[in-house]
Amino acid sequence: MSEMIETLEQTALSDYKYGFVTDIEADEAPLGLNEDIIRFISQKKCEPEWMLKWRLKAFRYWLSIEDKEPTWANISYPKIDYQNIRYYSAPKQKIAPGSLDEIDPELRKTFDKLGISLNEQNRLSGIAVDAVIDSVSIGTTFKAQLAEQGIIFCSITEAIQHHPDLVKKYMGSVVPMTDNYFAALNSAVFTDGSFCYIPKGVRCPMELSTYFRINAENTGQFERTLLVADEGAYVSYLEGCTAPMRDENQLHAAVVELVALDSAEIKYSTVQNWYPGDKEGKGGIYNFVTKRGICGANAKISWTQVETGSAITWKYPSVILKGDNAVGEFYSVAVTNNFQQADTGTKMLHVGKNTRSRIVSKGISAGRSNNSYRGLVQVGKNAHHSRNFSQCDSLLLGDKCGAHTFPYIETKNSTSIVEHEATTSKIGEDQIFYCNQRGIDTETAIALIINGFAKEVMNQLPMEFAVEAQKLLAISLEGSVG
Amino acid sequence: MLSIQNLHASIEDKKILNGIDLQINAGEVHAIMGPNGSGKSTLASVLAGRNDYEVTYGSVEFDGVDLLEMSPEERAREGLFLAFQYPIEIPGVSTTNFIKTAVNETRKHRGLEPLDAVAFLKLMKERMKLVKIDQSLLSRSLNEGFSGGEKKRNEIFQMAMLEPKLAILDETDSGLDIDALRIVADGVNTLKRADNAVLLITHYQRLLDYIVPDFVHVLYNGRIVKSGGKELALELEERGYDFIKQEVAEEV
Ligand SMILES: Nc1ncnc2c1ncn2[C@@H]1O[C@H](COP(=O)(O)OP(=O)(O)O)[C@@H](O)[C@H]1O
């Protein structure tokens, strides 16, 4: 075997630069999961009775399916011991700081290190941030400014307290607590996350974003995000995630629900960079996430994800195209290196007439990793003249990694058109040598090829994040070549 | 500029180059001719640093330094350029972006600031004229879906952008119609200066009507078996390679 292939396989993971641990005193629940823990969480969050009831209902449902953890995904991992996880951990400080100035300086430093300033003056204009560390939101910027237009942007905990009607109406309406194993678990134990409501006809004037950070040891992160865009509203939202390097695996099971009412548009972008584990496959986040949106008539939901982190990714951002003429989009780049495993894709459920969906999935595998695309396109019997186009491309670096595509198509309507295209290619030695011969070193050549391959998806990201995401792609694959 | 001494190289234990000696000075144009499979592309690949090939004996000096010690990208940045016999396709990477990266990596190596978008575009426009290449071609993915002729022209365009000291053109003429051949040859001639050199690898004398070589070498079985002036090319054209093969057989 030639040297190039060997170096491709050396897969020395570059330093995960977000791997630090912040030394913050935490207010924690004991390890384990039972009704008392759920009561504890609910109490810590000062929740109303209805919320606790909802949680307990979800918990009882989860108990009934406890041994039925899904096994259909193309991933393998040791059995998760749900009693050996801490379900609540909060940095010790006033739960809800009165203003951003009151945030613990250590916490502020953590976010500074991540390149996220919670100081409104220092922020790039045009981005409001909600920062979530372990189980709680520690602050949301630009709240007042957004409120002037009737936009609510706050932590879900706050929303439960201050906007119970909206939460009651929409939480669980897109992802019911019984939807799946991890959604049930999340419904029982979710700790924080972001809530956003854009009123009728309002175009949100800035990007909204949430940064999730797991800090404490043995702690699971179960956040819950709910975005509602009322009729004719528009919002672009970005989430980012990082975690310290730890030898044990940590569980992250989030639920994200998007509601785009008639003629509304939601653009949801994710740059997922949870700790992927080391190059021997030790440690890393298990990422089991349920993300789904529902579109009213003429509404549009667009998911864009750049997935570079996590030891295991199990994630299928989906769109229910309920209203006529609704549009769903899914743009994804998933990178796996070393021993990472990703089983990710989307579901596009065409219900209304003239609904359209577009899926662009780009999988990049290196090292000994496994990268699967799993997508469902379902066209209901009344979804006349609907259209789907799916493009799933895989790119392999080296020959010890795997790429798999599992497209499922179910159509019950003969006037609709579903198209699926898939390609698999390899970064060839010829390509690398050609670049080398033009003075481009192998590392740069790989970055050039990867970014070219992922361009269609990267172009969907908000400008501010596209550059960051490009760098992230290169960093995730650094060391996977000579 | 380039000094090859008794170069032996093999691939997968198969000996392909069996003692090449070649001296190229600045300002010269050399042509290497020879039948298929004689090792012409192998020689080009070895010089460019392709690591599938193992150099088993001999030495190569490029501008006084040991070429064989350098990585392929260092060789390129030092001014060695290879126009590939079969240019490689890289989907998703625009030709412009590729060349810009190449130009700026080379500039960095020489301690120069990278060209900004405006300066780069200006340079590009100017060099595009040399090979009559179209802007629309350059915004497409590198070599993807290019015709044979477009690929070859793109190679010469890259040469024009990178201004190498030594350009090795591996059968750049094959697959070109007469008009394209003339354009490519004109480009190469325009780029020719007293301080650079060209090594033309070709099958046919045809190209040498347009790019006139100072020396012609015949490569056969991994060795240069005959060298001469430009007349040698004409002789080969007339008599074919068989007489060379015969001569070699007689010598043994
Ligand atoms: N990758 C390879 N593996 C095995 N043999 C090769 C390889 N590349 C070239 N060869 C052999 O080396 C010899 C010289 O090839 P090449 O240098 O391409 O000749 P030319 O360019 O003169 O036609 C041929 O016999 C060819 O089959």
Ligand SMILES: [Mg+2]
């Ligand atoms: Mg050849």
